Amino acid sequence: MLQIGDRLPEFKLKGSDGNDYTNFDHADKYALAVIFTCNSSPISKAYANRLVRLFEKYEEDSIGIIGINSNDPAQSPEDDFAHMLLAETSLKSSGAHFLYLSDDTQEVAKLFGAQVNPEVFLFNRTRELVYKGAIDDCWENEAMVTTVHLEDAIEETLDGMEIDFPETKAIGTPIIWKK
Numbered sequence: 001m002l003q004i005g006d007r008l009p010e011f012k013l014k015g016s017d018g019n020d021y022t023n024f025d026h027a028d029k030y031a032l033a034v035i036f037t038c039n040s041s042p043i044s045k046a047y048a049n050r051l052v053r054l055f056e057k058y059e060e061d062s063i064g065i066i067g068i069n070s071n072d073p074a075q076s077p078e079d080d081f082a083h084m085l086l087a088e089t090s091l092k093s094s095g096a097h098f099l100y101l102s103d104d105t106q107e108v109a110k111l112f113g114a115q116v117n118p119e120v121f122l123f124n125r126t127r128e129l130v131y132k133g134a135i136d137d138c139w140e141n142e143a144m145v146t147t148v149h150l151e152d153a154i155e156e157t158l159d160g161m162e163i164d165f166p167e168t169k170a171i172g173t174p175i176i177w178k179k
Contacts, residue, residue: 008127035068075178
């Protein structure tokens, strides 16, 4: 399980576009958010457009984002590769510019210590973990959000500051592990 200050682990995963991607694919970015997410979680769905807007806001600041789906598609058919492709196509049509990768062995989720969808791991320029946890404090209603955990962490990371609250409790649906 990753702790604050740990380095970004090495991985190689298949993207929904059919290409393989590694932890080095965003080496030029000032910060990198790795978000464990999926197609089946109502909480992940609620955050999809918020994430698109958030990363559009910081695109010029050279933020990278990688979505990783670690749910077992045998138990959650909506999380199979075909549905991932549909989800990525939909996000790209809305302006999203991030990778959506399949962790079919679930090894990467275990390496990170991810437990729910969505769960964020934010790395700084030197790829040290500076924040992990929730996107904000109200997935049910964007208008009711009072604390934007991820956005605050991104701002502090870009400014080269220490994160005020480096860990928050990720709110989401449990990752569906293989039996």
